[in-house]
Amino acid sequence: MSGKLKYERLRGFRDLYPEDMEPKDRFFENAKKVARSFGYSMIDYPSLESIELYLDKSGEELLGQTFSFTDKGGRNVTLLPEATPSVMRMLTSRKDLPRPVRWFGIPKIWRYEEPQSGRVREHFQFNADLFGPDSPAADAEIITLASDILDSCGLNGKFHIKLNNRKLMDSILEAINVDNIPKAFSIIDRFHKIDVEEFRRSFLSVAGNEGNVDKVLDLVREKGPAEQICLKIEEAFADNGNISETIERLKQTSALIREYTGNEPYIDLSVVRGLSYYTGTVFEFSDAEGQFRSILGGGRYDSLAGNISGTDIPAVGFGMGDVVVELMMKKYGKWNASENIMKAYLVSTSPAGTHICLKVAKSLRENGIVAISDLSGRSISNQMKNASSSGASIAFIAGDREKESHSVTVKDMQTGSQTSVKLESLESFVFSKIQEFRQRIST
RNA sequence: GCCGGGGUGGGGUAGUGGGCAUCCUUGGGGACUGUGGAUCCCCGGACCCGGGUUCAAUUCCCGGUCCCGGCCCCA
Structure with a gap:
């Protein structure tokens, strides 16, 4: 009698029934509680922004992956494809705020992509940023916040912290005379998805000679504690001043994270992150068993404020989508119906x-x-x-x-x-x- | 945008070129005009859409669509 439902959900969008909404809500409540315990304040911003906010920063390729349209006033607008530019807009239009500024938000984020495991077209994202200090301690704090949030959901020990530094990668690539650094990053970023031969072939086109390819391959294929990986880099590039300076920072950051979280972060030189605005520390958290895509990602972006308002403000932050977190919590039996209430x-x-x-x-x-x-x-x-x-x-x-x-x-x-x-x-x-x-x- | 695999009640399934289709579960009602989880009974509810082949298609073929997974991308 009833037959097919007339109206179906749009592809990549989710209906959240109580059995999923309740655990999700509890996850975000936990995250809020943890963030507040670090002194972070909640902010919110519009779901719609002028498309220029992203064009200025990321270039035209962005356009195809946003939900964009022209409004009745003829403005080109887009649903947020990420939170950072909006947060930056808010920050730079308030010059009076005493630093450091610690903010978090839980926006909805839209991306027009093909849905697959761990990825949908509309998701919630827990987003936190720290503005002002540019120290290793600041990087370590934001990473610790992310780590503590996952711990508070019962995922303690179930994830790995992967750490790298864009400056270090820049220096290494410069040291071997790579001139197209963005392209090199994009190849490195795909390291785990392609086989070694394909990597060699692709990287040869930017690295000039086989020796350089081998040097990079040797660094990128291994992840491990700071001590071990940094030693390898030092051996390969002993005479380079820029590199030893950044390595020092990586070691410090790593040591602080170990101290704050009780977990050893992995230095993983294949983690460069796709975003063009990262300037230093970059990081990713992943399922310890490697089953899912990244749980969260983030890094330092000290020049983005300058691009928007003319004055640089040191900044470090991360975004954590709800989709992979849900997969993780379900996997480990932490996605439960409700707390005991009378x-x-x-x-x-x-x-x-x-x-x-x-x-x-x-x-x-x-x-x-x-x-x-x-x-x-x-x-x-x-x-x-x-x-x-x-x-x-x-x-x-x-x-x-x-x-x-x-x-x-x-x-x-x-x-x-x-x-x-x-x-x-x-x-x-x-x-x-x-x-x-x-x-x-x-x- | 591209590639692969799938679509049978709300969910999970059985099955067949030939009687508008099995079972479980969920939902509604009853046995039970003042007492729940059990049991029993009744009811509602499906072959994704279009075309082709055929006397006959839910079944076979083609196209579409949707779902799932992967690629690209991940800002």
């Missing part, structure tokens, strides 16, 4: 009973208990079924009998025991039930 179900068998239920519900809600009224008006048997499937731990039943005796019948849904409570003593009864419930869930 729910009460109100069963009414007559208009007089409904009147009593309304009063009881009000009292329950004032005491922080979820009170669900049965609105079906059906048999008590059916109402009890509803009570049961709602997950309520307690049911209040009222009808004409209760009206007579000025009371309400209370049934404990777990034990099945039932008592009658006078309406005058309802408050204290509810209070004792709350205590009992708390005790029950804590054991």
Whole structure:
């Protein structure tokens, strides 16, 4: 009879039903809590921006991957493809803010791409930035924030922190006379997706000779603790002053991250990040088992403010999409329906009973208990079924009998025991039930 | 934009060139005019769309569409 649904969800967009929305909401609440504990303040910005904000920064290739259109005033606008430019716009139009500025937001982000595992066309992103300091300590703080958020979701030890530095990569590529650095980055970025021979072939076109290709290949193919990787780089480029300076910074940052998070970050020279505006530290977090695409990515972008407003402001930040986090949390059994909250179900068998239920519900809600009224008006048997499937731990039943005796019948849904409570003593009864419930869930 | 694999009730499935299709689950109702999770009964609900082959297509062929996965890209 009903047949095909007439209106279908757009490709790459998601409907979030309670079973997914609740865990997602809890994830973001956790993230907010952690960010606030670091002194970060929440901000928000429009979902629509003038397309110029991205053109200035990223060039024309961006256009094909945004949801863009011309509005009724003839302006070219686009749904946010990333958060950073908007955050920068906000920052640079407030010169009065004392630094450091610590901000986070949870925007929706849109990208017109083919959906696949871990990627959709509209997603939530937890985005945090630190403006002002340009020290290793600042880089380490933002990375620690990201790490602590994942820890707070029960993913402790399930992810790897991969760290690199754009300046270091610049210096290395300059040292071997690569002139097309963006192209070299794009090849390095694809290192793990292509085989060694293809890498050699591609990289030869920018590196000039086989020896240089081998040098880079040797560095890019290995990831490990700072000590080990930095030693390799030093051996290969001992005489280069620029390189040893950046290596020092990488070592410091790495040591601070180890100290703050308790986890050893991996130096991974294949992590260069696609974004053109990164200027120093870049990082990525990935599933320790390598199953999913990156959980989050970020880095330092000290010149972006200058591009927008003329004055550089040191900045470091990251964006963490909700999609891969969800995959991770599901994989490790952390994507659970809901926390234990006390729910009460109100069963009414007559208009007089409904009147009593309304009063009881009000009292329950004032005491922080979820009170669900049965609105079906059906048999008590059916109402009890509803009570049961709602997950309520307690049911209040009222009808004409209760009206007579000025009371309400209370049934404990777990034990099945039932008592009658006078309406005058309802408050204290509810209070004792709350205590009992708390005790029950804590054991 | 490109490549590969798939589409049977809301979800998960069985099956067939020939009687508008199996089972589980979910939803609604009842047994149960004042007591839940069990059991039993009843009801609702599907062959993605279009064309072709055929006496006959849910089944075979072609095209489309959608979903899933991958490429590109990941700002």
